Amino acid sequence: MSIEVLILTIITIVGISTPILLAGLGELVVEKAGVLNLGVEGMMLIGAIAGFATTVITGSPWLGMIGAAAAGALAALLFGFLVLALNSNQVATGLALTIFGTGLSSLIGLSFQGRIVAPFGSIFPPALSRDPFLKVLFGYSPIVYFALIMVVLVTWFLKSTRGGLILRAVGENDLSAHSIGYSVVGVRYAAIAFGGAMAGIGGAYFSLVITPMWAERMTAGRGWIALALVVFASWRAPRLLVGAYFFGLLMWLELYAKGGGLNGLPIIPAIPSQFWAAMPYLMTVVVLALISVRDRAGSNAPACLGKPFLTSN
Numbered sequence: 001m002s003i004e005v006l007i008l009t010i011i012t013i014v015g016i017s018t019p020i021l022l023a024g025l026g027e028l029v030v031e032k033a034g035v036l037n038l039g040v041e042g043m044m045l046i047g048a049i050a051g052f053a054t055t056v057i058t059g060s061p062w063l064g065m066i067g068a069a070a071a072g073a074l075a076a077l078l079f080g081f082l083v084l085a086l087n088s089n090q091v092a093t094g095l096a097l098t099i100f101g102t103g104l105s106s107l108i109g110l111s112f113q114g115r116i117v118a119p120f121g122s123i124f125p126p127a128l129s130r131d132p133f134l135k136v137l138f139g140y141s142p143i144v145y146f147a148l149i150m151v152v153l154v155t156w157f158l159k160s161t162r163g164g165l166i167l168r169a170v171g172e173n174d175l176s177a178h179s180i181g182y183s184v185v186g187v188r189y190a191a192i193a194f195g196g197a198m199a200g201i202g203g204a205y206f207s208l209v210i211t212p213m214w215a216e217r218m219t220a221g222r223g224w225i226a227l228a229l230v231v232f233a234s235w236r237a238p239r240l241l242v243g244a245y246f247f248g249l250l251m252w253l254e255l256y257a258k259g260g261g262l263n264g265l266p267i268i269p270a271i272p273s274q275f276w277a278a279m280p281y282l283m284t285v286v287v288l289a290l291i292s293v294r295d296r297a298g299s300n301a302p303a304c305l306g307k308p309f310l311t312s313n
Contacts, residue, residue: 007136009252014144016210016255017248019044019202019219021147023226024233024240025154026198031230032158033191034171034304038094039079040199041223042101047072047200049105052207052214055117061208064117065143065201068208072200073193075101080192084185087308102217112214119212141209143201148241150198155237167191171302174309184309199223221281228284234300250280 023040030037051068055061079097082088120141122129128138158164169177170187178184206218225247233239 004132007133010136011139012255013245013248013252014140016251017244018141018144018147019205019210020222020226020229020247021241021244022143022150022202022205023199023223024229024244025147025150025237026195026202027226028230028233028235028237028240029154029158029167029198030191030195031305032171032235032302033167033188034174034302034307034309035080035083035188035192036090036094036306037076037079037097037192037195038091038227039075039097039101040195040226041219041221042098043072043075043196043199044101044203044206044219044223044226045105045217046075046101047203048207048218049108049112049214050200051204052112052115052117053108055208056112056115059118061117061120064208065204068200068204069197070200072196072198072203074196076192076196076199077189079196080189084188084192084309087310090306090308098223106216109214109216115214117208117212120209141205143205143209146201151237151241158237168302171304174304174307175311178309178311188309199226202226225280225284231301235302236300247280247283250283253279 023044027037027040047068050071051061051064054067055064058064075097079093082093083090120143122138123142123145124138128134130139156164158168166177166182167187170182170184174184177187202222203219206222207214211218229240229243229247232243
C-alpha cells in the first residue's frame with residue numbers, strides 16, 4: 001500500500017467514523033446522567049433532514065448544522081418529557097422515538113428529493129488541505145475537528161468540573177443527589193438535550209458532508225452502533241474515540257471490498273461485499289454479548305441507568 005493510498009484510507013476512516021463518534025458522545029453524557037435513550041437513530045435522521053432543509057433554505061451549511069442540533073435537541077426533549085415527567089418506560093419510549101424520527105424524516109424529505117447542497121469548505125489554507133501529505137491533518141470537514149474537540153471537552157467536563165460531578169452523582173445515586181438539593185430532573189433534561197443535539201449534528205454529517213443530498217434512512221443504522229459504542233467504551237470518552245475509529249475501519253472494509261480491493265489480496269479470499277457491510281453490526285452484537293456476561297460492577301455503567309426517578313422511594 002503506497003503512502004498516498006494510506007493517507008486516503010486514514011482520511012476515509014476518520015470521516016466515516018465522525019457521525020457515530022458525535023452521536024456516541026451525546027449518548028454517553030445522557031447515560032452518565034442515568035437515562036437510557038434508544039432513540040439515537042431517530043434523532044440522527046431528524047437532524048439529517050433538518051440540517052439539509054435548513055441548508056437548502058439558507059444556503060449556509062453552518063446554519064444547517066445549527067438547525068440539525070436544534071431539531072435533535074427538540075426531539076430528545078420530547079423523549080425527556082415522556083420519561084421524566086410522565087415516567088414512561090425508557091426503552092419503549094426510545095424505540096418509539098426511533099420509529100417517529102424515521103417516519104418524520106421520510107415525510108419531510110419528500111420535498112427535498114434530488115436536491116444537492118454545497119459542502120463545507122476547508123477551514124485551513126488550500127495549500128495545507130490539498131497537500132498530498134499534510135491533508136492527513138488538515139484535509140477534513142470542520143465537523144471532524146469539532147468532534148475531536150468535543151471528546152476533549154466531554155472528558156474534561158465529566159472528570160474536572162463541578163457540573164460533571166453533579167451529573168455523575170445524579171447517574172450513580174439520584175436519591176442522594178436529590179436529598180442534598182440537586183435537581184435530578186433538571187440535570188437529566190440538560191443531558192438529554194445535549195445528547196439530542198449531538199445526535200442531530202451526527203445525522204446532518206451524512207446529509208451535508210458524506211453525501212450532500214437527501215436520501216431516506218441515510219444513517220443506515222449508525223445510531224445503533226453509537227449506542228453499542230458507549231457500552232464498548234465503558235462510558236469513557238477517550239475509549240469512545242478509539243471505538244469509533246475501530247467501527248470506522250470495519251465500515252471502510254465494506255467500501256474497499258465494493259471496489260474489489262480486498263478480493264485482490266492473496267491473504268483474503270473472495271468474500272462478497274455484503275459480508276463486510278454486515279460486519280459493523282455483527283461486531284455490535286458481539287460486543288454487547290461479550291459485555292453482558294461481565295459483572296455489572298465491572299462495566300462502569302451508571303448505577304441508576306434506565307431507572308425512573310421516584311422521590312417517594
